[in-house]
Amino acid sequence: MLAGVKFRNPVIAASGTFGFGLEYRQIAQKLGGIVTKAITLEPRAGNPMPRIAEVCGGIVNSVGLENPGIQRFKTEILPRLRNLKSRLIVNIAGSKTDEFVQIAEMLEEDQITALELNLSCPNVREGGVLLGQNPKLVKNLTSAVRKRTRKLLIVKLTANFVDPAVTARAAEDSGADAVTVINTLFGLVLDENGQPLLGGRTGGLSGPAIKPFALFCVDRVAAAVKIPVIGCGGIMNGQDAYEFLCAGAKMVQVGTANLITPDRSWKIVRELAVICRLKKSVQFKKVRKARCKK
Amino acid sequence: MNPATSISASIIRKTKLTSEIFSLWVKPENTESNPAPGQFYGIKPPDNADLLLRRPISVADTKNDRLRFIIRVTGKGTAALSRLPAGTKIDILGPLGRPAPLVYNKNVLLCGGGVGIAPLFYLARILAPSNRITTIIGVRRAEDLILVNDFRTLGARVLISTEDGKKGIKGILTDLVPRILDKMAEPVIYACGPREMLKKIDEIAGNLPVWGFLEERMGCGTGICYCCGIRKKTGGYLRICREGPVVNLKEVDL
Numbered sequence: 001m002l003a004g005v006k007f008r009n010p011v012i013a014a015s016g017t018f019g020f021g022l023e024y025r026q027i028a029q030k031l032g033g034i035v036t037k038a039i040t041l042e043p044r045a046g047n048p049m050p051r052i053a054e055v056c057g058g059i060v061n062s063v064g065l066e067n068p069g070i071q072r073f074k075t076e077i078l079p080r081l082r083n084l085k086s087r088l089i090v091n092i093a094g095s096k097t098d099e100f101v102q103i104a105e106m107l108e109e110d111q112i113t114a115l116e117l118n119l120s121c122p123n124v125r126e127g128g129v130l131l132g133q134n135p136k137l138v139k140n141l142t143s144a145v146r147k148r149t150r151k152l153l154i155v156k157l158t159a160n161f162v163d164p165a166v167t168a169r170a171a172e173d174s175g176a177d178a179v180t181v182i183n184t185l186f187g188l189v190l191d192e193n194g195q196p197l198l199g200g201r202t203g204g205l206s207g208p209a210i211k212p213f214a215l216f217c218v219d220r221v222a223a224a225v226k227i228p229v230i231g232c233g234g235i236m237n238g239q240d241a242y243e244f245l246c247a248g249a250k251m252v253q254v255g256t257a258n259l260i261t262p263d264r265s266w267k268i269v270r271e272l273a274v275i276c277r278l279k280k281s282v283q284f285k286k287v288r289k290a291r292c293k294k
Numbered sequence: 295m296n297p298a299t300s301i302s303a304s305i306i307r308k309t310k311l312t313s314e315i316f317s318l319w320v321k322p323e324n325t326e327s328n329p330a331p332g333q334f335y336g337i338k339p340p341d342n343a344d345l346l347l348r349r350p351i352s353v354a355d356t357k358n359d360r361l362r363f364i365i366r367v368t369g370k371g372t373a374a375l376s377r378l379p380a381g382t383k384i385d386i387l388g389p390l391g392r393p394a395p396l397v398y399n400k401n402v403l404l405c406g407g408g409v410g411i412a413p414l415f416y417l418a419r420i421l422a423p424s425n426r427i428t429t430i431i432g433v434r435r436a437e438d439l440i441l442v443n444d445f446r447t448l449g450a451r452v453l454i455s456t457e458d459g460k461k462g463i464k465g466i467l468t469d470l471v472p473r474i475l476d477k478m479a480e481p482v483i484y485a486c487g488p489r490e491m492l493k494k495i496d497e498i499a500g501n502l503p504v505w506g507f508l509e510e511r512m513g514c515g516t517g518i519c520y521c522c523g524i525r526k527k528t529g530g531y532l533r534i535c536r537e538g539p540v541v542n543l544k545e546v547d548l
């Protein structure tokens with residue numbers, strides 16, 4: 001359950017790491033839900049290649065929001081996602097409040113459960129991170145979208161140079177139903193000549209390398225807000241997911257792990273179920289309380 | 295459709311082909327994999343935090359249910375794979391990508407630069423019974439040559455270019471292409487190698503279609519991360535791992 005909506009299990013495929021759910025529908029069906037790649041008002045070509053670099057314990061990407069735009073998403077992609085048995089969450093991005101509002105208004109289809117506002121993409125210079133770094137902007141944007149949609153509203157926060165507990169409160173105050181914590185961290189990868197390796201010059205770090213920091217953020221945000229927190233960052237297996245739930249997350253998102261094997265999120269669902277059964281259906285609230293006392 | 299689950303495969307035989315290139319015959323467990331020429335597998339380097347992603351490697355040949363990969367050591371992942379002894383189990387995902395189109399009763403020209411010749415061998419084996427095949431292999435040094443006799447065994451005509459001039463003609467592969475094309479009626483061209491080589495061959499070929507085997511750094515290899523684009527002439531990108539890796543070079547901006 002997330003803000004009154006039932007999910008079949010607590011594992012969601014994170015934005016940008018499961019396409020639009022078309023490639024592996026059979027896996028998408030079994031998860032709690034999937035978040036689409038970010039959709040913008042106009043089509044975007046994205047950044048030049050290369051868009052990915054492997055680093056110790058993670059990857060740095062600079063895809064740059066390549067997507068067909070909201071119109072084509074509605075006409076070409078949404079119809080193919082009909083009858084999906086799991087929850088469909090659409091990740092939306094833009095550089096101005098107005099763009100987010102326009103997109104939100106266009107996404108009324110019943111098959112969509114939630115909108116996830118991407119205020120945290122490090123790969124778009126004009127908006128993205130700047131929006132998510134400023135609590136005032138988070139507030140304005142969230143309340144503007146809130147007024148125009150009845151869907152579940154999730155705000156995806158950044159932890160780049162900003163305290164996500166502060167922006168999470170801003171989102172909560174303006175009507176967000178949940179927050180996703182965290183998006184990728186800023187990253188720079190240099191080649192042997194000291195030049196940027198990625199086509200977008202800088203990118204976003206994800207994978208196991210960010211897990212301890214992501215856990216830290218989830219713990220912190222969960223203590224600061226009453227709305228549910230969706231934990232994300234470096235979850236590679238059931239144990240990782242379990243730790244996020246212990247840290248205060250209601251649900252989790254899995255990103256990088258999907259790139260390694262497409263059914264990895266489904267494997268995490270099963271591993272998590274086994275762990276929870278072994279721990280005799282733990283009450284995560286209790287675990288959290290016990291830890292906070294220490 | 296791309297598989298969602300990876301499979302375990304044991305290394306049956308490992309051979310060193312040159313100082314940098316090795317060959318792996320692997321046997322996938324409990325599955326039938328029927329890759330087509332041009333398709334590739336994502337091979338997971340042995341467990342190591344530094345090596346998170348799979349390495350895309352083309353199918354160089356098959357026999358019954360076994361797969362052959364021919365790999366050049368270029369960095370950490372391929373080096374780690376090169377150290378695995380026969381008997382080791384590796385985790386592979388595939389077959390991935392769109393296969394090369396097959397032709398019948400044609401004059402086929404295969405152009406392989408360096409280790410790029412590897413995927414063309416599997417293609418040649420499938421095409422050989424029903425086509426006339428000419429292969430050009432281009433390498434820097436004569437000792438980098440691989441698969442020459444294997445192509446000859448298939449009945450293909452083989453031409454060689456080496457930059458050191460110790461085998462075949464002295465020069466680069468594309469020096470040979472115009473001469474060969476002049477003498478071929480309605481050729482069908484397949485090419486695999488560095489981007490500059492593909493570009494040059496496409497120019498030389500003029501209006502003839504060239505099926506290029508493309509490479510790019512990949513995240514997933516399965517079409518879900520959009521990390522592996524190549525610019526389309528009509529605008530936007532196509533995903534090399536999904537709409538490729540074999541594409542008509544006339545349709546993309548190299």
Ligand SMILES: Cc1cc2nc3c(=O)[nH]c(=O)nc-3n(C[C@H](O)[C@H](O)[C@H](O)COP(=O)(O)OP(=O)(O)OC[C@H]3O[C@@H](n4cnc5c(N)ncnc54)[C@H](O)[C@@H]3O)c2cc1C
Pocket residue numbers: 053054334347348349350351352353364365366367368369370371372373409412413508509510511512539
């Ligand atoms: C569709 C496809 C088929 C391929 N088939 C073969 C083959 O049959 N034989 C063969 O020897 N090589 C092949 N390659 C190239 C091979 O994937 C790279 O050489 C290999 O990934 C390098 O890994 P590394 O860890 O040794 O190098 P590193 O430089 O340490 O790798 C760092 C990262 O960059 C990526 N990378 C580096 N170079 C390349 C490259 N040229 N292409 C794609 N990714 C790269 C790696 O996968 C890794 O994620 C193919 C590439 C593609 C895209």
Ligand SMILES: Cc1cc2nc3c(=O)[nH]c(=O)nc-3n(C[C@H](O)[C@H](O)[C@H](O)COP(=O)(O)O)c2cc1C
Pocket residue numbers: 014015016017037038061063065091118121156182183184205206207208210232233234235253254255256257513519521
């Ligand atoms: C290739 C790639 C593309 C991504 N694209 C998006 C995106 O479009 N929108 C978004 O909100 N997050 C995007 N992300 C961030 C992930 O959704 C996730 O928040 C982040 O990767 C951390 O989780 P992980 O460590 O499990 O990957 C992307 C991540 C990767 C690796």
Ligand code: FES
Pocket residue numbers: 511512513514515516517518519520521522533534535536
């Ligand atoms: S590598 Fe992920 S889409 Fe091609």
